[in-house]
Amino acid sequence: MVEREKLEEIFAANGTTEDKLLGVLLEIQAASGLNYVSQEDAEYTAEKFGMTLSRIYEVISFYSMLSMKQRAKYVIEVCKSSACHVRKRKNLLRMLRDILGIDAGEATEDKVFYIEEVNCFGACDMAPAIKIGNDIFGNLDRKSLTEIINRYWEA
Numbered sequence: 001m002v003e004r005e006k007l008e009e010i011f012a013a014n015g016t017t018e019d020k021l022l023g024v025l026l027e028i029q030a031a032s033g034l035n036y037v038s039q040e041d042a043e044y045t046a047e048k049f050g051m052t053l054s055r056i057y058e059v060i061s062f063y064s065m066l067s068m069k070q071r072a073k074y075v076i077e078v079c080k081s082s083a084c085h086v087r088k089r090k091n092l093l094r095m096l097r098d099i100l101g102i103d104a105g106e107a108t109e110d111k112v113f114y115i116e117e118v119n120c121f122g123a124c125d126m127a128p129a130i131k132i133g134n135d136i137f138g139n140l141d142r143k144s145l146t147e148i149i150n151r152y153w154e155a
């Protein structure tokens with residue numbers, strides 16, 4: 001859940017017209033620290049935008065980058081589309097399980113990482129690939145994956 005003051009800041013900076021809703025929800029999600037939009041924040045957003053709560057939920061469920069479920073500080077997106085699939089996506093998930101002890105749809109106990117399987121994010125030429133925030137990492141093997149994870153862990 002995001003502090004009211006921060007929410008007000010987000011609404012003031014973006015405006016509260018329907019065309020701003022996606023951007024606002026993404027900012028709320030980023031400010032949550034756990035990459036999700038809480039029910040309370042969704043309710044307050046609905047009030048501010050003069051919309052029904054079900055419309056807010058509709059938008060959140062339409063966009064795969066938005067979530068109502070608490071995730072973690074970093075969401076590791078693992079591509080499940082064909083190019084990555086052919087090029088050993090399963091191995092990637094296995095390596096992530098070995099390094100982090102979690103499967104897709106789970107968060108580490110310290111809430112630093114959450115693994116999410118997503119559709120192609122355009123890095124097919126360097127499959128298998130993952131995405132963390134705006135950063136894409138490809139051609140991964142156990143060594144490079146471990147290095148990337150450690151870098152985020154230390155950040």
Ligand code: FES
Pocket residue numbers: 079080081082083084085120121122123124125127129
């Ligand atoms: S198929 Fe995996 S990034 Fe495109």
